[in-house]
Amino acid sequence: MTATRAKVPAKRADAQRSIEAILDAAIRSLSxxxxxxxxxxxxxxxxxxxxVYGHFPNRADLVEAAMTRAIADGHAGLEAVDLSGDPREALARLIDSSWQLVSQSRSLLTAAQDVLSPGRIRELHAGPVERVEGLVERGRAEGVFRTDLPTTWLVGVLHSIMHSAADEINAGRLTPDVAADYIAATALSAFTPPSLAG
Known part of the structure; x- marks a missing residue:
């Protein structure tokens, strides 16, 4: 009886290690x-x-689990970014910490878009997006970010700039060491109210 009980946790631990190895491999491979x-x-x-099929019945389930894990890992790292103080400086700090995560997850996102609905992908990104939206909303309330365009549009613009930076790096027209500065300069210019831009 005791021997049987001792084997069950060991089996569960082995299964968990197997799942973690599969998810790590899925993130690397799909990226x-x-x-x-x-x-x-x-x-x-x-x-x-x-x-693999013993843990994930089909490829779609595996892709979803890999995407969920990658987003959770990235979000955990971004939680440490200080978003207090001047919203413009906080946005620059957030960009510096997050743009490479966005770049690295592009292919994984493409894989997810092939098998998951747009609604499910939005659900998976809800935590990180809410963090950026909260910062943009604070900047709008403090008068340093524009209010004539919706917050969701501004966040979308930021993500587009990050993806463009990754494309430029892949094309050899931009080096990774200056990418965050370029992204921040472009995003802050786009976020600045027209009355302050002149």
């Missing part, structure tokens, strides 16, 4: 190639396809 197959992910994880 390189959004069309990565379950076989490729299993090989990267060092397990068989049967093991």
């Amino acid at each position: 390189r190639n959004p069309e990565a197959s379950v076989s490729e992910i299993a090989k990267t994880a060092g397990v068989g396809r049967v093991t």
Whole structure:
């Protein structure tokens, strides 16, 4: 009886380690190639396809779990960013900490868009988006960010600038060491009220 009880937690721990290895492999594989197959992910994880399917019934479930984990990991890191004080300076700090995460997750997002609904993708991004929206709203209330455009539009513009920076780096026209400064300068210019821009 005691021996049986001792084996159950060990089995659960092994299963959890297996799941973590599969998710790590899925994030790495899908970040390189959004069309990565379950076989490729299993090989990267060092397990068989049967093991992957034992935890994730289909590729869509695996992609969703990988996206959920990547967003949670990224959001946890961004929680440490100080968003107090001048909203413009706080936005620059947030950009400095987050733009590479956005860049690295682009292919993973492409994979997710192939198998998940737009509504589900919005749900998965809700936490990080709310953080940025809260900062933009505070900047609008303090008169340093424009109010003639919706907050959701401004947040969308910020993400577009980040993606453009990643494209420029891939094309060899921008170096990673200056990307955050370029993104911040462009975003702050776009966020500044017309009355303060002149």
